[in-house]
Amino acid sequence: MDDVASKAGVSRALVSLVMRDSPRVSATSRQKVLAAAQDLGYRPNLWARNLASGQTQTVGVMLNDLHNPFFTEMAEGAAAAANERDLQILINSGWQREAGELAAVEAFMNMRADGILLAAAGLSNELLEGFASQMPTVSVSTYFVSQYFDTVNNNEDHGGCLVVDHLVDLGHTRIGHIDGGAARSGPERRNGFIKAMVQRGLAPIVVEGAFNEQAGAAAAAQLMELHVPPTAIFAGNDLAAIGVLTKLQELGVSVPEDVSVVGYDDTILAGIGPISLTTVHQPRRQLGRIAIDLLVERISGRREARHEQLEPRLVMRSSTGRVPQSKGAPQS
Amino acid sequence: MDDVASKAGVSRALVSLVMRDSPRVSATSRQKVLAAAQDLGYRPNLWARNLASGQTQTVGVMLNDLHNPFFTEMAEGAAAAANERDLQILINSGWQREAGELAAVEAFMNMRADGILLAAAGLSNELLEGFASQMPTVSVSTYFVSQYFDTVNNNEDHGGCLVVDHLVDLGHTRIGHIDGGAARSGPERRNGFIKAMVQRGLAPIVVEGAFNEQAGAAAAAQLMELHVPPTAIFAGNDLAAIGVLTKLQELGVSVPEDVSVVGYDDTILAGIGPISLTTVHQPRRQLGRIAIDLLVERISGRREARHEQLEPRLVMRSSTGRVPQSKGAPQS
DNA sequence: GCGAAGCAGTAGAGCGCTCTACTCCGTGAC
DNA sequence: GTCACGGAGTAGAGCGCTCTACTGCTTCGC
Numbered sequence: 001m002d003d004v005a006s007k008a009g010v011s012r013a014l015v016s017l018v019m020r021d022s023p024r025v026s027a028t029s030r031q032k033v034l035a036a037a038q039d040l041g042y043r044p045n046l047w048a049r050n051l052a053s054g055q056t057q058t059v060g061v062m063l064n065d066l067h068n069p070f071f072t073e074m075a076e077g078a079a080a081a082a083n084e085r086d087l088q089i090l091i092n093s094g095w096q097r098e099a100g101e102l103a104a105v106e107a108f109m110n111m112r113a114d115g116i117l118l119a120a121a122g123l124s125n126e127l128l129e130g131f132a133s134q135m136p137t138v139s140v141s142t143y144f145v146s147q148y149f150d151t152v153n154n155n156e157d158h159g160g161c162l163v164v165d166h167l168v169d170l171g172h173t174r175i176g177h178i179d180g181g182a183a184r185s186g187p188e189r190r191n192g193f194i195k196a197m198v199q200r201g202l203a204p205i206v207v208e209g210a211f212n213e214q215a216g217a218a219a220a221a222q223l224m225e226l227h228v229p230p231t232a233i234f235a236g237n238d239l240a241a242i243g244v245l246t247k248l249q250e251l252g253v254s255v256p257e258d259v260s261v262v263g264y265d266d267t268i269l270a271g272i273g274p275i276s277l278t279t280v281h282q283p284r285r286q287l288g289r290i291a292i293d294l295l296v297e298r299i300s301g302r303r304e305a306r307h308e309q310l311e312p313r314l315v316m317r318s319s320t321g322r323v324p325q326s327k328g329a330p331q332s
Numbered sequence: 333m334d335d336v337a338s339k340a341g342v343s344r345a346l347v348s349l350v351m352r353d354s355p356r357v358s359a360t361s362r363q364k365v366l367a368a369a370q371d372l373g374y375r376p377n378l379w380a381r382n383l384a385s386g387q388t389q390t391v392g393v394m395l396n397d398l399h400n401p402f403f404t405e406m407a408e409g410a411a412a413a414a415n416e417r418d419l420q421i422l423i424n425s426g427w428q429r430e431a432g433e434l435a436a437v438e439a440f441m442n443m444r445a446d447g448i449l450l451a452a453a454g455l456s457n458e459l460l461e462g463f464a465s466q467m468p469t470v471s472v473s474t475y476f477v478s479q480y481f482d483t484v485n486n487n488e489d490h491g492g493c494l495v496v497d498h499l500v501d502l503g504h505t506r507i508g509h510i511d512g513g514a515a516r517s518g519p520e521r522r523n524g525f526i527k528a529m530v531q532r533g534l535a536p537i538v539v540e541g542a543f544n545e546q547a548g549a550a551a552a553a554q555l556m557e558l559h560v561p562p563t564a565i566f567a568g569n570d571l572a573a574i575g576v577l578t579k580l581q582e583l584g585v586s587v588p589e590d591v592s593v594v595g596y597d598d599t600i601l602a603g604i605g606p607i608s609l610t611t612v613h614q615p616r617r618q619l620g621r622i623a624i625d626l627l628v629e630r631i632s633g634r635r636e637a638r639h640e641q642l643e644p645r646l647v648m649r650s651s652t653g654r655v656p657q658s659k660g661a662p663q664s
Numbered sequence: 665g666c667g668a669a670g671c672a673g674t675a676g677a678g679c680g681c682t683c684t685a686c687t688c689c690g691t692g693a694c
Numbered sequence: 695g696t697c698a699c700g701g702a703g704t705a706g707a708g709c710g711c712t713c714t715a716c717t718g719c720t721t722c723g724c
Contacts, residue, residue, distance in 0.1 A: 001680065011704045016682060026702060041466075046442040047379045047388070048680035051709050056379070066407065067600065072398040079427060088439055091423040095411060107420055110378040134373075213604070246605025268399065272545065273578025274606045333710060343674045348712060358672060380710035383679050 001042065008036035019044050050112065058088040059295060060108030062101060064120040064184070066093045068211065068239055069267040070284055071119050074140065077288025078117060085296060087114075098122050105131055115295045117288075118142065120184040136298035138291045143188045145307055150294040152287055152308045156185065159280045159312040160192025163262050164200065166278070166314055167232045171323035172260060173202055176230035178209035178219040178240055186211070189236055189264065205230055209240055216243025224251055224259075231259060231323045238263040238270050241277055245319070256321030266315050278320040281313045333374065340368035351376050382444065390420040391627060392440030394433060396452040396516070398425045400543065400571055401599040402616055403451050406472060409620025410449060417628060419446075430454050437463055447627045449620075450474065452516040468630035470623045475520045477639055482626040484619055484640045488517065491612045491644040492524025495594050496532065498610070498646055499564045503655035504592060505534055508562035510541035510551040510572055518543070521568055521596065537562055541572055548575025556583060556591075563591060563655045570595040570602050573609055577651070588653030598647050610652040613645045 005012045010029055017025050018033040025033075036042075050056045061078055063071040075091055082089045090113065094101025101123050108116050115136035121128060125144050131137060132149035140152045167175050177193045180186025190206060197204035205226075209219040216235050220243065223230055235241035241263030248255055255261050263270055263279035270277040290308055297306075337344045342361055349357050350365040357365075368374075382388045393410055395403040407423055414421045422445065426433025433455050440448050447468035453460060457476050463469060464481035472484045499507050509525045512518025522538060529536035537558075541551040548567050552575065555562055567573035573595030580587055587593050595602055595611035602609040622640055629638075 012680095013682080013704055013706095014702085017703085020682090024702065029702080043438075043442060045383070045444060045680055046439075047383045047444060048709090049682075051377070051379045051383050051711085052680075052682040054682090054709070066404040067401065069399065072404070075398065076427060079425070089424075091425075092421075093411070093423075095408060106375075107378075110375055112377060112379060213600070242604050242606075249605045268545070269601075272574050272607070273581045274574075275604070344710095345674055345676095345712085346672085349673085352712090356672070361672080377710055380679090381712075383681085384710075384712040386679070386712090 001044075003040055004033065004036045004042045007040065008032040056088075056112055056114055057086065058090060058111065058113045059292070060090045060092060060105070060111070060113040060116040062104050062108070062116065062118050062121060063091060063093045064101070064122060065096055065211070068237070068265075069269060070237070070265045070282070073267065073284035074119055074288040074291075077285030078292050079288070080285075081289040081292035085292070087292075087296075094122065096122070098124075102127070109135060115299050117291050117295055122183065136295060138295045138298065140287055140291050142184050144184075145305075147305050150291075150298060150306045150308075152291050152294065152310070154185070154282050155309050155311050156188035157192040157195060159264065160189065160194075160196040162280060162312060162314040163234050163264075164193065164196035164202075166316070166320065167234070167260060167262065168200060168202075170232075170260065170320060172230075172232040173323075174205065174228065174230040175202065175232045175234060176205040176207065176223045177234045178207055178216060178223070178236055178244065180236035180240070181208060181210045181215075183211055186236060193234060209236055211237045212239050213243035213246065216240030217247035218243075220244040220247040221251070224248070224253065229259075232262070232320070233259060234262045234264075236264060238265045238267045238277060238279055241279070241319075242269060242275060245275065245277070255319050258324055260320040260323075262320060270315070270317065276317040276319060278317045279315055281315045283310060286310075333376075335372055336365065336368045336374045339372065340364040388420075388444055388446055389418065390422060390443065390445045391624070392422045392424060392437070392443070392445040392448045394436050394440070394448065394450050394453060395423065395425045396433070396454060397428055397543070400569070400597075401601060402569070402597045402614070405599065405616035406451055406620040406623075409617030410624050411620070412617070413621040413624035417624070419624070419628075426454065428454075430456075434459070441467065446631050449623050449627055454515065468627060470627045470630065472619055472623050474516050476516075477637075479637050482623075482630060482638045482640075484623050484626065484642070486517070486614050487641050487643050488520035488524040489527060490524070491596065492521065492526075492528040494612060494644060494646040495566050495596075496525065496528035496534075498648070498652065499566070499592060499594070500532060500534075502564075502592065502652060504562075504564040505655075506537065506560065506562040507534065507564045507566060508537040508539065508555045510539055510548060510555070510565065510567045510576065512568035512572070513540060513542045513547070515543055518568060525566060541568055543569045544571050545575035545578065548572030549579035550575075552576040552579040553583070556580070556585065561591075564594070564652070565591060566594045566596075568596060570597045570599045570609060570611055573611070573651075574601060574607060577607065577609070587651050590656055592652040592655075594652060602647070602649065608649040608651060610649045611647055613647045615642060618642075 005015045015033050018030050079089050092104035094104050118139045120141040129146050129148045137149035139149050179190040194204040207219045207222050209215040233244050235244050244261050253259050263277045266279045266281035270279040337347045347365050350362050411421050424436035426436050450471045452473040461478050461480045469481035471481050511522040526536040539551045539554050541547040565576055567576050576593050595609045598611045598613035602611040
């Protein structure tokens with residue numbers, strides 16, 4: 001910077017002003033400085049800038065699972081919104097381990113990010129509140145409402161109703177749910193399903209699962225081994241539903257003729273032709289945008305928490321159909 | 333830091349030593365400092381530390397496309413390797429636009445990352461070399477070999493051979509390729525295919541595409557509209573292959589009875605039951621690990637470039653089969 | 665008993681910026 | 695002609711650390 005200043009024949013302060021394109025510099029000196037900077041290959045050191053200014057214009061985005069397209073699509077929305085506001089975004093993932101998430105968030109804090117955006121963080125509620133009380137935080141798909149941070153969630157109860165209504169309309173009464181285990185939104189989705197089933201006088205069949213293909217496949221096997229297997233399976237998310245599809249194919253059970261399958265999230269995967277999964281749509285990109293909006297408000301000083309809830313919508317594709325006539329366990 | 337130092341009754345320098353757990357501090361003062369830091373909720377400011385030390389222990393990872401599981405899986409390998417070396421990794425994506433990639437890389441440079449890892453960067457070769465001459469760089473899946481940076485690439489020629497051999501073994505002679513357009517590895521994959529076909533005396537049929545589902549679907553439609561459509565389609569990557577699958581289903585063409593389909597990358601998508609795509613396997617996680625290894629070597633001073641090439645392997649699944657008897661364009 | 669060696673700790677300069685408070689100079693109002 | 699004013703630019707302190715060179719003090723060998 002000193003070099004640039006002396007080469008351009010101005011003070012360091014002026015160079016600084018030019019680099020931040022302040023209106024306080026004349027066109028001529030701006031030119032001179034820019035030319036000198038170009039010649040010397042000078043680029044401002046962000047660390048020094050942030051240290052001096054106390055602001056980083058950076059938000060950390062922690063994604064629970066980089067494999068799940070739900071999260072990357074959400075991140076895309078967040079990145080676009082951040083971009084419009086000249087915020088830099090840093091993506092990190094805990095790679096599905098709590099220690100990993102902790103490390104990721106701490107890295108953001110050590111960097112003094114202006115705020116953090118947590119997506120389905122697997123961290124405990126205590127840790128979450130702990131972090132949130134130290135810096136502006138917005139949490140997406142967490143289903144834990146706190147006064148310390150803003151949240152953006154999906155109306156899981158309604159989601160459960162949509163799925164059950166759809167399946168009931170098709171004549172199904174024996175519907176099995178594969179839950180997401182202890183993961184964020186797992187319990188909410190499960191409870192939404194149970195509530196909807198009970199309201200309609202139907203017995204909710206629930207088996208334990210997780211939000212990935214393997215767990216979906218394993219749980220599907222369990223369900224199909226019941227004395228009277230369900231005629232429809234509602235998986236906790238699209239990934240798990242895909243596991244179900246895979247397993248059913250292996251077992252020679254055809255979809256939707258023998259068994260209907262429903263997912264959740266409406267990730268790109270659900271729309272793929274050979275999969276064509278009926279699922280519950282979430283506006284992923286918009287989720288990310290809203291989260292950034294809230295975060296920006298928080299960063300600029302809002303103290304009281306805001307909690308947004310988005311309404312889901314059912315997307316019908318070809319993995320669901322009318323209940324089969326022969327209600328026995330279909331084999332081939 | 334001053335507060336911590338005075339609370340613990342030691343100098344700032346000692347606090348600094350403790351925070352970097354240097355062996356030069358006695359157990360007792362370490363305890364005191366840690367306790368004081370805990371009480372005051374002190375955490376070292378990374379920006380200041382990096383500014384003072386001139387090192388960041390951070391590498392930037394720029395992924396071409398966050399939607400393509402190939403990249404996220406590679407990033408996972410990179411993250412694991414980085415983690416073992418106490419390197420912090422920053423993920424960024426250009427969201428499929430060159431300007432986005434430029435911004436992402438410049439953000440890394442402004443942050444003075446110790447090095448950058450580029451995955452299938454869409455940047456021009458000139459820009460690539462420009463960045464690489466300024467900081468340690470490793471480029472994965474770029475297929476542009478330069479003395480300024482290390483590369484980790486797949487042997488695309490061999491990949492093309494594997495696919496063609498497999499299809500020829502199944503009796504196919506009219507094989508269409510959907511290329512990746514101008515994207516990194518697009519031309520290499522195309523040329524690998526062409527070379528392999530010509531070597532076997534077969535006419536290479538090539539249509540333009542891109543590495544996503546939409547392009548795959550559109551190109552498949554084109555191929556099927558030929559007077560004599562191909563009996564096998566080799567898509568540029570798994571994503572495009574999935575587009576092909578979707579389109580063929582729409583057209584009532586069954587896979588693999590009427591047409592065989594092959595992808596490239598062997599992402600998780602390929603393994604999904606209803607997709608079950610024959611594809612060319614790339615060790616994605618290992619790609620990431622190797623890249624980090626190379627980057628670390630570069631950061632610690634190696635000057636001469638290293639270029640790793642990995643051998644692909646064909647994974648047979650159920651999207652390929654023997655050539656149909658009736659060679660006319662199948663309709664339903 | 666004395667000097668060399670080694671351990672624990674410290675002072676203070678410096679990393680590369682920003683920011684506040686200032687100076688200087690050309691205008692325009694009266 | 696004088697003075698207030700605003701635009702353009704500058705000096706220098708400080709952001710929160712690390713690092714080099716140093717000081718004391720204990721230990722050990724002979």
